[in-house]
Amino acid sequence: MPVGTVVYRGGAMLTELIESGQRAVVASGGAGGFGNFHFKSSVRQTPRVAELGEKGEKFVAQLELKMVADVGLVGFPNAGKSTFLSVVSNARPEIANYAFTTLRPNLGVADIDGESILIADIPGLIEGASQGKGLGDDFLRHVERTSVILHMIDSMSSDVADDYQKIRRELAAYSADLAAKPEVIALTKIDTIDDEIVAMQIDELRKVSDSPIYAISSSAHRGTKELLRKLVAVVNDEKARLAEQAKVADDNDTGRPIIKLSQEQVDNTWWVSKNDDGSYLVTGAKIERFARRTDFANEFGVNRLRDILGKLGVTSELTKQGATGESIIEIAGHRFTLVEQWDD
Numbered sequence: 001m002p003v004g005t006v007v008y009r010g011g012a013m014l015t016e017l018i019e020s021g022q023r024a025v026v027a028s029g030g031a032g033g034f035g036n037f038h039f040k041s042s043v044r045q046t047p048r049v050a051e052l053g054e055k056g057e058k059f060v061a062q063l064e065l066k067m068v069a070d071v072g073l074v075g076f077p078n079a080g081k082s083t084f085l086s087v088v089s090n091a092r093p094e095i096a097n098y099a100f101t102t103l104r105p106n107l108g109v110a111d112i113d114g115e116s117i118l119i120a121d122i123p124g125l126i127e128g129a130s131q132g133k134g135l136g137d138d139f140l141r142h143v144e145r146t147s148v149i150l151h152m153i154d155s156m157s158s159d160v161a162d163d164y165q166k167i168r169r170e171l172a173a174y175s176a177d178l179a180a181k182p183e184v185i186a187l188t189k190i191d192t193i194d195d196e197i198v199a200m201q202i203d204e205l206r207k208v209s210d211s212p213i214y215a216i217s218s219s220a221h222r223g224t225k226e227l228l229r230k231l232v233a234v235v236n237d238e239k240a241r242l243a244e245q246a247k248v249a250d251d252n253d254t255g256r257p258i259i260k261l262s263q264e265q266v267d268n269t270w271w272v273s274k275n276d277d278g279s280y281l282v283t284g285a286k287i288e289r290f291a292r293r294t295d296f297a298n299e300f301g302v303n304r305l306r307d308i309l310g311k312l313g314v315t316s317e318l319t320k321q322g323a324t325g326e327s328i329i330e331i332a333g334h335r336f337t338l339v340e341q342w343d344d
């Protein structure tokens with residue numbers, strides 16, 4: 001699976017592949033059962049009992065690919081995101097003078113002063129994207145994994161501060177994590193606008209944001225290098241901050257005593273409850289494992305399970321809860337009587 005793959009089962013995330021070469025077991029194979037030979041003893045020379053192997057796990061998993069980039073480009077359609085990527089990187093995305101030119105995310109590597117950053121260009125967002133308008137907010141999941149957001153605003157717009165705030169609202173509606181990422185603002189296409197107007201627009205943006213602001217023209221290659229340098233610096237800072245945060249979390253882990261049950265204790269725990277039909281339900285990792293390995297077609301196998309129930313103390317709890325020899329016991333979907341029944 002490629003880096004950036006996230007594996008889900010139902011809604012729960014099972015694993016996330018972050019590093020190249022990383023491996024993860026998502027579904028485990030079943031444990032083998034003991035064969036007849038295992039049950040051989042001095043009194044039981046030809047044991048007729050054998051365990052079934054457990055089945056391996058089988059379920060439908062959802063795989064999602066999130067691009068892992070340093071910088072994610074966000075902004076309205078036609079803001080000049082793809083043009084910027086094409087000018088500063090090796091990527092050759094489609095560029096056109098209409099909204100929604102980019103339909104799929106593009107990745108590009110930008111080099112500056114001997115450093116490289118990976119930039120993800122995603123389709124443009126519009127107001128209401130978080131409710132599915134336009135191409136929706138689906139592509140923002142790619143930006144979720146980037147360290148830094150480059151928020152691109154078209155200087156040809158009549159209200160740059162309003163543009164900025166509309167996109168910020170969509171980011172916040174998508175996730176608090178996304179909204180909290182470090183951001184750099186780029187006012188684009190400044191070759192088309194008078195410098196005084198650009199200066200005014202920067203002032204307007206300063207009123208609504210504390211993020212650093214760069215005025216650029218991708219076509220005229222103005223301000224793009226300075227912007228890239230800033231991005232490299234912010235990406236490096238953010239990576240250092242995240243690494244420090246992870247280290248602190250690790251230190252806290254070892255420093256604080258955590259009392260929890262051992263895996264063995266958790267496994268050995270069992271519960272008895274009464275089903276509506278009067279049968280008794282026994283649950284617990286270990287006992288269910290035994291039940292799954294039992295060959296219920298074989299009375300010897302079932303008797304062995306009954307022995308185990310006795311040894312674990314389950315039988316006395318069942319009796320305490322009113323079970324008799326004929327009571328039906330249910331474990332891991334298998335039903336049998338508490339005591340072996342003999343035909344007359």
Ligand SMILES: Nc1nc2c(ncn2[C@@H]2O[C@H](COP(=O)(O)OP(=O)(O)OP(=O)(O)O)[C@@H](O)[C@H]2O)c(=O)[nH]1
Nearest residue numbers: 077078079080081082083097100101102124218219
């Ligand atoms: N004059 C000028 N035009 C630009 C500049 N950057 C982009 N454009 C033009 O703006 C239009 C939109 O550019 P794109 O890069 O496709 O915009 P986008 O943000 O990727 O758009 P979507 O993919 O639809 O979200 C194109 O016609 C570009 O040629 C610039 O610096 N100067």
Ligand SMILES: [Mg+2]
Nearest residue numbers: 081082101102
């Ligand atoms: Mg584009």
